[in-house]
Amino acid sequence: MNPLERLEHLQKIVEDALPGLDLTAEQKQAVRERAAQRKTPKKKKYWWALAMPVVTAAIVCAVVVPVSQRSLREVAGSMAPIDVTDLMTEISPSQPLAEQGEVLFGSVPAAGSSQELDMAASQKGSHMETAQDQTGFEQATMEFSLGLLRESLKPTENTLISPASAALVLGMTANGTSGNTLTQFLDVLGQGELSLEQMNQSYLDWRQRLESDEEQAVLTIANSIWFAKGFSVKETFLHTNAEYFDAGAYQLDFSQTSAVQRMNAWVSEHTKGKISSLMDEVDPAAQMYLINAVFLKMNWQTPFSESTTKPMEFHSADGTVATVDFMYGVDHYLQNDRAQGIKKAYSNSNYQFVAVLPKEGISLTEYLSTLTAGEFLDLVGQEQGVAEYELPKFKVEGEHRLNEPLQAMGLTEVFGASADFSSLSSEADGLYLDEVVQKAVFSIDETGTEAAAGTYAGISRMSMPVATCRLTFDRPFLFAVLDESGLPVFLGTVENPNP
């Protein structure tokens, strides 16, 4: 028998080789006891069929363009402009570029290229190399998230960002940079403590951890790279982003009006239509767009009861008072010296909604200006009993040009003439990051119709614990959707629940 043919019998080989490998009787008993301590879970098909889901979606787009003659003069004085049409194609002739709009790497990858991709990835040793960096990554990503929120805040307006979406698109972009430009990316995204490869692996792990395809809890993440016909792109850049970010690569004729339609259609498809038009037009000087789309649709583990929703006053920071619907709930209570909050689970309990209310006398702006990653992670990580609370129903939309926030956070070089995109293209002179834009929508409600709400009320109140605190989110507050490690998928503030 060919030695490899024995693989077909691997099951029997393993059984023969490891005959006695099993849990001990004591360990099985321990599993029984753990299970017995938990109420038997039931299928929730009817429950969820009646629930109205929370839907959020966000996209981020980064644009890499060659510096135009005019802008170069503005930024770099006498530096000579480049001729866009001279950019050469450097991908090997043995792996020809796909035709216009055809996928290069992505859902239908080129077989040969993908093979090399996998080989390269396997040689890196996968998860083992970055296991020890997980805590550092989480801390760094939390710092990045809060920094981005702080820098994006507009006084007295609602704010919504998706740190996950922004981090992933910037992580892809970072793989095209070198030198000090790359150093700044690593400083902003990883607090300077992680190498690019460690960052890539951490993003891969995070992305895989985030994604959820359960019936009642959907979170999808998609990445793609779109580049202009005639623009040369380094193969390693595409390979790395395909392997770590699962980014599809597409070549388009940016001069055609259909180009913007193609990219918008991709975004719309991956946000289930929630973000249907990201771009109005393609910048004439654009050479590449890196796009991320996040779609989240989750039901509460325990829905709010519509019968207990009632109108109450919300007091905005500017003194205005609005009457909006408040939902009533009882969930985990969070508290420290400066703030109180609640944490409410989604049906996939790896995800939590968090609302944080600064204590009386501390404005939300003041609170956020000094909030650190450590303080936030400690706050959301330590449940202190349960709280009764009233939370306004709200829908927040965010559209942010993230250039200025990112520059304020230290990512400066990539936006200017000294940007180093030598890892993206062999003709990188003049390439810089033109803009980073994010749109997001977020809404929460009781998740149900009147008929369904009654049913939900009965269920939610059956196991209601004794409250240790009562909170009313009737003034500006911070909210987030967190993954199991406490990192925010969405992060925002509510200054006015009914804008």
Next chain:
Amino acid sequence: MLIFFQTGAVSDGEPDIERLMDRYSQPLMRLCYLYLKDEHLAQEAVQDTLYRAYCKYGSFSGKSSEKTWITAIALNICKDYMRKPSYREIPMDPSISVLAGSGQSCDTDSMELLNLVYQLPDDYREVILMRYYQDLSVGEIARVLRKRPNTVSVRLKRARELLRAELERGDRE
């Protein structure tokens, strides 16, 4: 081939910890051991997997087989363990033969193959184990790993090539 997991065994909706243990504890134990290379850690992983499967049974949609679903849980738990800094401090079994009583009813060639599988890089070992030990299809593996089927196919191909090379090298020696 014997299928130790009940392929396509979608439950009737009522989780039963005894049924889960009877059906999956031993195959999961072997899988987790071959993945984590430490018997005690594998035992912890299997206990966690069974408990998590029991608790999460309400979210099992039935779109995949129960086997695929529980394999994904086990794999994620194993990966969580491997991410912990403490995992690196655990002296991993260098080969399967160090396990007491292992390999007694296995011929030399089979044991050699299994040890080569055991020593494959993590991402190759996992696809080989899922394909040939758990009898998952490429599509099912892709679903568990959240990779494209093409990626899984290529990884399987590379893993087989590596095994072949090692087997040929062993023969020459």
